[in-house]
Amino acid sequence: MIQLEDLTKTFSTPNGPVVAADKVNMTVPTGEICVLLGPSGCGKTTALKMINRLIMPTSGRIYINGEDTTQLNKFELRRRIGYVIQQIGLFPNMTIEENICVVPKMLGWDAKKAKERAAELTDLVGLDPHQFLHRFPKELSGGQQQRIGVIRALAADPPVMLMDEPFGAIDPINREIIQNEFLKMQEVLKKTIIFVSHDIDEAVKMADKIAIFRGGKIEQYDSPSQVLAHPANPFVADFVGSDRTLKRLRLLTAVDVRDIDAPVASMQASVEEVLVSAKSHANRIVVLIDADRHPVAYVTADELSGATGVVSDFAHDLPTTVPVGADLRAVVSEMLSHDTMWITCVDERGHFAGVVTQPAVTAALGQKSSSVRDQATDARLANV
Incomplete structure (x- = not known):
């Protein structure tokens, strides 16, 4: 001291x-x-x-x-x-x-x-x-x-x-x-x-x-x-x-604001199964993962509505992913670069680790500032 x-x-x-x-x-x-x-x-x-x-x-x-x-x-x-x-x-x-x-x-x-x-x-x-x-x-x-x-x-x-x-x-x-x-x-x-x-x-x-x-x-x-x-x-x-x-x-990283309960499904999942998850979530987007849990694509609830088959038939390439330890400045920069309101997080092995949305980032900045640094202390170095 x-x-x-x-x-x-x-x-x-x-x-x-x-x-x-x-x-x-x-x-x-x-x-x-x-x-x-x-x-x-x-x-x-x-x-x-x-x-x-x-x-x-x-x-x-x-x-x-x-x-x-x-x-x-x-x-x-x-x-x-x-x-x-x-x-x-x-x-x-x-x-x-x-x-x-x-x-x-x-x-x-x-x-x-x-x-x-x-x-x-x-x-x-x-x-x-x-x-x-x-x-x-x-x-x-x-x-x-x-x-x-x-x-x-x-x-x-x-x-x-x-x-x-x-x-x-x-x-x-x-x-x-x-x-x-x-x-x-x-x-x-x-x-x-x-x-x-x-x-x-x-x-x-x-x-x-x-x-x-x-x-x-x-x-x-x-x-x-x-x-x-x-x-x-x-x-x-x-x-x-x-x-x-x-x-x-x-002052915050993706790990502080990610939605770890965001819907996720395999590429071989049925449309009916995935649609239930997509409709129950505010983002109405489902991230699709491969057999090793690497995020590879996504689908939306709107395009699955009324459809049948497997979700891979409706899959879109992910715009990008970010490390779960990336600071929110880097996350927002990626969102702007890819013209998206959400982004998928991956852990150090490239596995799915949640989704960050623009409303979640805005909410984090709106929190009482006295709590922001406390929440980020343990994760501060995860971006390096």
Whole structure:
């Protein structure tokens, strides 16, 4: 857990004192990610750097797991905190393994343990240790280097991580991949993380809590759902954007809104049998599956009415399917792309896993926002 109490930083300038951080109070629970957002010069990076004393506070207290860090030597403090920056900062004359092992060796780990940790973490971010550990940074792509920068900060297993726009310099495709890998890793490691970003979409995806800064003060500190649904003031509303309702689509996945009781039948089922299921369901659509429960087609109640035979004679190709863990932004995008009001979900084996409809998505967005994040917590990482 990280606690900031009245954390303040005042800089002296020729024009007088400037307050960069003004009595910042915030608690980040153990195992959660807090993203600091705000315009340039708002104090978010200053607040972050005071935690590991890259910037010395003017006043206030910082507690990590209940310990007042003002009592710690700054070098000892920094060895307890993982730190990731946008520029990565890998040592070019060291191999990837040597880069990752820097802090563990400083802490007195034996070489075997440090190397095992390097291999474990490299594998955790989707890079083959046998291929990458003995390469030099210049032999890696920018996205690969960024992954190494992240796991280097994790090498000594610190309880706390600070991240200063760590994915900001990466192209959108690689940024999405790295974010997903990081969230998978966080699901396993449960670090307490404070993360500076300038991107509200990144914050919504990554954060358990968001702190929005202006003029050195926190304007709102809350869950992404609350910030988007109930901005504290006009500044926050303007900062998160007029499309904030659409941004909330990231907070839920298909598994949260799917209809698992949607009618389903085999391709060889009789029309009479399927028509009973179709008429009893509001959507009036039946998904047809093969012998392995893979959805392959659909029929509607209207076209079956009065017909006989087997449903395969009336089957239409499915417009598309989505993974059951896909976030609702991706689901709605697929609906729009295929001009449909419903979409079939599949599990990781490609088996039928329910149906998502446009009314169900609308209803989810209309729920009290305080419940949205709670419903999505267990499924948040299923989209990666």
